[in-house]
Amino acid sequence: MRFLLRLLSLLFLASAVIVGIIDSIQSVASERVLLTPLGAALFSVNPDMLSAAEDYFRSHISAYVWDTAIEWMLLQPAFMVLLALSLMFWLGAFKRQPAAGRFAA
Known part of the structure; x- marks a missing residue:
C-alpha cells in the first residue's frame, strides 16, 4: 500500500x-x-473527462460538493494542486522511525 501511495506521489x-x-x-x-x-490543464489532456466527472459528482455524491469544492479547485493553478496532492500521498505513505532507534529491543 505504501508503495502505491509513493508511486502516486511521484507521478503527481x-x-x-x-x-x-x-x-x-x-x-x-x-x-x-x-x-x-487545473481545469484548463485537465481539459487540454482530455476534454470529456471534466464533463464526465461533473455528471458523476452531481448524480452519485452531491451537487453541493461539485459547486463548492471541486469548482474552486479547478480554478486554482495546476502546479499548486498537483504539489498538494503529491504531498498528501507522500504523507500517507510516510512511516515514522521508532523513537528508541533502529536496533532497540
Whole structure:
C-alpha cells in the first residue's frame, strides 16, 4: 500500500514539475506571469473527462460538493494542486522511525 501511495506521489510531483515548467516558459515568452488553472490543464489532456466527472459528482455524491469544492479547485493553478496532492500521498505513505532507534529491543 505504501508503495502505491509513493508511486502516486511521484507521478503527481512529476506532473507538477512539468506544468510548472510550461507555465514558466509561457510567462517568460509573454513577459507577465501566466498560471494555468487545473481545469484548463485537465481539459487540454482530455476534454470529456471534466464533463464526465461533473455528471458523476452531481448524480452519485452531491451537487453541493461539485459547486463548492471541486469548482474552486479547478480554478486554482495546476502546479499548486498537483504539489498538494503529491504531498498528501507522500504523507500517507510516510512511516515514522521508532523513537528508541533502529536496533532497540
